[in-house]
Amino acid sequence: MGHQLKHAISPTRSENYPEWYQQVIKSSDLAEHSVVRGCMVIKPWGYALWENIMQQLDTMFKQTGVKNAYFPLFIPLSFLQKEAEHVDGFAKECAVVTHHRLEQDETGLLKPSGPLQEPYIVRPTSETIIGESFSRWISSYRDLPILINQWANVVRWEMRTRLFLRTSEFLWQEGHTAHETESEAIERTYMMLDLYADMVEEYLAIPVIKGRKTKAERFPGAVDTLCIESLMQDRKSLQTGTSHFLGQNFAKASQIKFQSSEEKEELAWTTSWGVSTRLIGGLIMVHSDDDGLVLPPKIASAHIVLLPIIRNEDHANRVMEYTNNLAKELSNQTYNNKKIQVEIDTRQIGGKHWDWIKKGVPIRVEIGPRDIDQQAVFVARRDRSAKEKESIPKNQFVQTVASILDDIQKNLFQKALDYRNAHTCKLDDKKSFYDFFTPVDDNEIHGGYALSHWCSSEICEMNIKNDLSVTIRSIPLDAEPEIGQCIFCGKPSNYRVFFSKAY
């Protein structure tokens, strides 16, 4: 497109946030719905983000002694039943495998055949199947701890799906550990939450709140669910990671026993923790603007795109030579201990920079004959307005490119933090609380985090949910004791919790 758009994405965030989200994904070519109900196709530009997330987390996991392994996709139906809360949590959204072959009927149509004696479910999570292995691997306290992670696909049948945020199949990692003592398992639960928080803040530039779920929001079968929560630009909260202390519940269900150093038979203490492709949904919703995707440099698959502008064939060779040399010089620079990734868009069409704005590449560089004459480059940053471009001497740009990327990374985090702070408030009376979460019209972006007192009653929690679709996102881990009154019932409360609407 040769003309200047007001915004590259239509509708804008304020016009229709959910539709804006779909359009950002579409115009950046991250993913699409597939023909299979509720399943998505993650396209190369989207999958590259997941690859970078995996690589970073995998390195961090291994630094804490975790090793990767792989367990079966299928779980015998009877396994799910071993833990009572667990089966309640997942039975309603399972893909069930009942046959192991296909046969053609008399009309030539394929029909399932070879019924299985016991149906399998496609794993929605792997506590029970991994627990079965742990029960065989562990016999003495000397075998502990066991620290395992699995990169895998999981299936939870969803009726209403949204790309990255809620799909029937998604990609994730699930860590599973078994320990000799309760305190060691609890320590691991916190350690992994901290690791997730560090990764999400440092690499995805998304500020997080560390907290504990209420009983109603806990993982089915867990004793304690820790989580990180992040505020999106529609002021809803997204759970960006969870770490569960499972106590001895799953050890009991799977008979994970060991002989202690005092030669007594004891049940192990287990944990599980995970993040998923949902993180990409969060990444999109926190940073993107009305021109499309905005990628933090530390997670972007391309840091810089070079856009040679060839309006006249006479210049072509000269511009391309300058561009290729610049690409080489930039590729020799490092950012965040990795080589800087450079794309070149040689298409001879007008307005091609808009494609890269929509794809969220942190730095765009336009190169025309005039820039070459001045041994300069024309630089635009994705964290600034699309119109803002600056001519920089080429050598200076090459030498400072890593610090520009670093500045973008920090700027995106600070912007997101400012946004969250601007939309987090301590609310102490019921009317303000209800007003805070009630929009004037349906499309209006409203609310945020209300940090309010809660009496610990599940009834108040449920009433608020029923009235406002607002849930307790977490009891913050750094909450300072403070005497107050429950925002719903007025009874005494000792601490504030984070309320918000959520994904």
Next chain:
Amino acid sequence: MGHQLKHAISPTRSENYPEWYQQVIKSSDLAEHSVVRGCMVIKPWGYALWENIMQQLDTMFKQTGVKNAYFPLFIPLSFLQKEAEHVDGFAKECAVVTHHRLEQDETGLLKPSGPLQEPYIVRPTSETIIGESFSRWISSYRDLPILINQWANVVRWEMRTRLFLRTSEFLWQEGHTAHETESEAIERTYMMLDLYADMVEEYLAIPVIKGRKTKAERFPGAVDTLCIESLMQDRKSLQTGTSHFLGQNFAKASQIKFQSSEEKEELAWTTSWGVSTRLIGGLIMVHSDDDGLVLPPKIASAHIVLLPIIRNEDHANRVMEYTNNLAKELSNQTYNNKKIQVEIDTRQIGGKHWDWIKKGVPIRVEIGPRDIDQQAVFVARRDRSAKEKESIPKNQFVQTVASILDDIQKNLFQKALDYRNAHTCKLDDKKSFYDFFTPVDDNEIHGGYALSHWCSSEICEMNIKNDLSVTIRSIPLDAEPEIGQCIFCGKPSNYRVFFSKAY
């Protein structure tokens, strides 16, 4: 174990090769059968090999312009039916998902519920589901080529399973490309075969034969299947990678059409290519010996294990300090452009080196007080007899460790190549051919590759298969034209093919 074993693995290869294979896997802790029929658990020591294979292949794919993406696990039943040969090839071994929830019956037992309108099959391969995406992504010749790879799990229901070699679920990569012209697609098919051959020979130290499958052995739906085949130590052949030229068959089935530069509507030309966790089965069978696993350094997850020998508590600090310093010095060295990976086994038990022999670590280093006095280390190589150990000055060892690893890598390849050459023969009369493939007793390791003439008749091919369980592994790509007579029927033949028993 403090005593010296004759061999660490029982039975030995010559005593019972299939059982030896299971025992090598068990004693090296690579993988195990799971409770789920035909599915395996890949344990950390085994998964680390897959991680190294993935990392290396992924780098090589990307150098040829391939990008990763992710497609749904489920394939609508009707999709499989789009390509006639394809459905015949996979219908008999499919996991079929027929329900999307579970419900408790009156006795409290879980039963499948929520029947699906159209059943899904769990992907056995993804040509049809990826083809559907390609048909939407491609509209003009300018959109071509599309070069996609997916790292994924696939399911092919197997009745008789063997760890790594044949399991109902396995991990693999599947590349899928679409091209404007036939010649470009064929070029890609060969390019990927060459890439696999390079990777398997250089990293896994497994010699390969590049060839073309006969019609009977082709991928269901392919026009041409290229493959690499490798000889195991029981003289059976293992297919270690395949690259398929699919012609326009799948483009027709999925309607992958584009407008050509001459503005005509044309069908795209597609390819697919893959390797799987089967490669680990090959790695085990080619290099391991009667003491257990032998890992080529370029694919080993640990290059060196340090074994401090502490027989007396007085020495403990001194030995551990020396060991830790040595570990640091070794970790600063690089091999194959990566940091050398060092393990330390601090257990105070006798004979602990046997655990690492069985795990296949390329270099073992024993460290006792006497070695420290001499500023030396006691070094053993996994490619040599377990008894063969050598005292080397410590500094010399650190400085030459990369070249020792390189020597082990080359030595393993050469051993495997010598073995293959010793068991490949040109056979020109039927009796020698039948004798070659007939063992004196059931357990006897026999046969190898017979390079013999074949008249191109599927009937001769089938007769040989029925008589001897011997198949044509491939028509070698580098075959020189040679006039001869079919080994079965005596009719004229223009080239030799590789016959052998196979996995």
